[in-house]
Amino acid sequence: MADSHHSNGPGKSVFGIGQRIVTIMVDMVETRLRLAVAELEEEKANLFQMLLMLGLTMLFAAFGLMSLMVLIIWAIDPQYRLNAMIATTAVLLLLALIGAVWTLRKARRSTLLRHTRNELANDRALLEDDERE
Template structure:
């Protein structure tokens, strides 16, 4: 039946097929983006919840430990015990802040989508560079 079509009709039908393929590929990529965003949101919520709980427990434990150290050295070196405890806490807090800054710079959002789009671009460029027969 295609042989009875004129060149304009064949060109129009090829354009429709190409557009349909592009829309389908775009829809697939969009679904991948949505899926990755949902996964990242769930992961972030879990991380925040667990981080908050661990922070609360660590603060309570650290407070009790500092209180124990100060009580032990109350009669002899109470100011030194308080100063050393404060220095250890500040140093640990600074190291954790630097670790958080390093983790924040790590790019993981939409990594798979960007990789798939790069792969698609490479395929299109390689097919464009190949000679046609």
């Protein structure tokens, strides 16, 4: 009578298959979550580094350019000071544009959860292939 709980038959095989499927699914979800967490940590560090680089660049550029402007204005004859200020302003705007383009390129290269999305796409493709068969 005690052996009735451990019956051998088609039900046990189905239960074993179901248990294997659930185990595989849990392992897949755990792997994907670990990958997502690792990528989020990497992106956080990358974003912090970019903000720090941008802040330091802006600070040093601002002080350097202010000093350069004062030096240029003092060194030029009073009759040419207006032309010197126009040229300096044009150069500063050009440098600001170059810095903005560089920052945008760096920001676009960073893709959030790229590997996780690739793995989820692979999983979806595998599941769709299994459904077709």
